[in-house]
Amino acid sequence: MNTPSIQPGASRLPSMEILAVPVAAIGWHDALEVLGSRLREKRFTPVGFLNAHNANVACVDHDFTHALGRFLVLPDGVGVDIAAKWLHGRPFPANLNGTDFVPALIAYVPTRLKVGLLGATLENAGGAAEQLTALAPQHEYRVIHDGYFTKEQEPDIIADIADYRPDILLVAMGVPHQELWIARNLTPLHCTMPIAVGALLDFLSGRVPRAPLWMRRLRLEWLFRLWIEPGRLWRRYVVGNPLFLVRVLAQKLVGYRTDKERMRDA
Numbered sequence: 001m002n003t004p005s006i007q008p009g010a011s012r013l014p015s016m017e018i019l020a021v022p023v024a025a026i027g028w029h030d031a032l033e034v035l036g037s038r039l040r041e042k043r044f045t046p047v048g049f050l051n052a053h054n055a056n057v058a059c060v061d062h063d064f065t066h067a068l069g070r071f072l073v074l075p076d077g078v079g080v081d082i083a084a085k086w087l088h089g090r091p092f093p094a095n096l097n098g099t100d101f102v103p104a105l106i107a108y109v110p111t112r113l114k115v116g117l118l119g120a121t122l123e124n125a126g127g128a129a130e131q132l133t134a135l136a137p138q139h140e141y142r143v144i145h146d147g148y149f150t151k152e153q154e155p156d157i158i159a160d161i162a163d164y165r166p167d168i169l170l171v172a173m174g175v176p177h178q179e180l181w182i183a184r185n186l187t188p189l190h191c192t193m194p195i196a197v198g199a200l201l202d203f204l205s206g207r208v209p210r211a212p213l214w215m216r217r218l219r220l221e222w223l224f225r226l227w228i229e230p231g232r233l234w235r236r237y238v239v240g241n242p243l244f245l246v247r248v249l250a251q252k253l254v255g256y257r258t259d260k261e262r263m264r265d266a
Helices: 028-040 052-060 062-068 078-088 098-108 122-135 154-164 177-185 200-205 213-217 221-228 230-254 259-265
Strands: 005-007 013-018 021-024 047-050 072-075 114-119 140-145 168-172 193-196
Touching: 013 078, 028 072, 028 098, 028 193, 047 052, 052 062, 052 078, 052 230, 062 177, 072 078, 078 230, 098 122, 098 168, 098 193, 098 200, 114 122, 114 154, 122 140, 122 200, 140 154, 168 177, 168 200, 177 193, 213 221, 221 230
Parallel strands: 021 072, 047 072, 047 193, 114 140, 114 168, 168 193
Antiparallel strands: 005 013, 013 021
């Protein structure tokens, strides 16, 4: 069994590497404590998540992999648990998927925070802000902008973020764009904790349904999403999930190199 390493982007948190991405190996309560303390201390901490899809993207996108090295990366889903068992002999202590963990983190912090929302549609972002207000009314919420801005609009949006300087900034632009955007544009001058949240704002708004609780408990939420949006997600799950497992098996048997590294060395 491999001993958990230390995640560089996580400041001495134990981690397990999945396809060259260090992922924090901590329990649910410990994760709340760690991120809560960083918010209290105003420590700049970009947060992301690794699931099978994100790991596949990281395999072929060096910029994405490099960006994740600056994030505290949390484990998301059954795929990375299977990978952890194969590669390190044990699963992650908790499934810290963003859809459940991020609202829990916001509710967990008792002192007033400024929470910015960037991405999705304005309607969905506004609906998400309403739901978060009901969940954690101790905080202030502001929709910064939708996720469909132009390059020309970007400087003004970044300036708006710096002017507001939220404690938490939820960035919902899809993988890998949201992580790359955070890495390229945000510093401690803009916010304390930018979090790459994917479809969270859509889910919170209620306009995109989540799987029933029994499916979530069985770790089958991906199957529900495939059923709801087969045209958009079939490649991610039907092709991507087996591909992810093949890549993990290759890491276990022969070591891991990204596709770009293999092409470079060919």
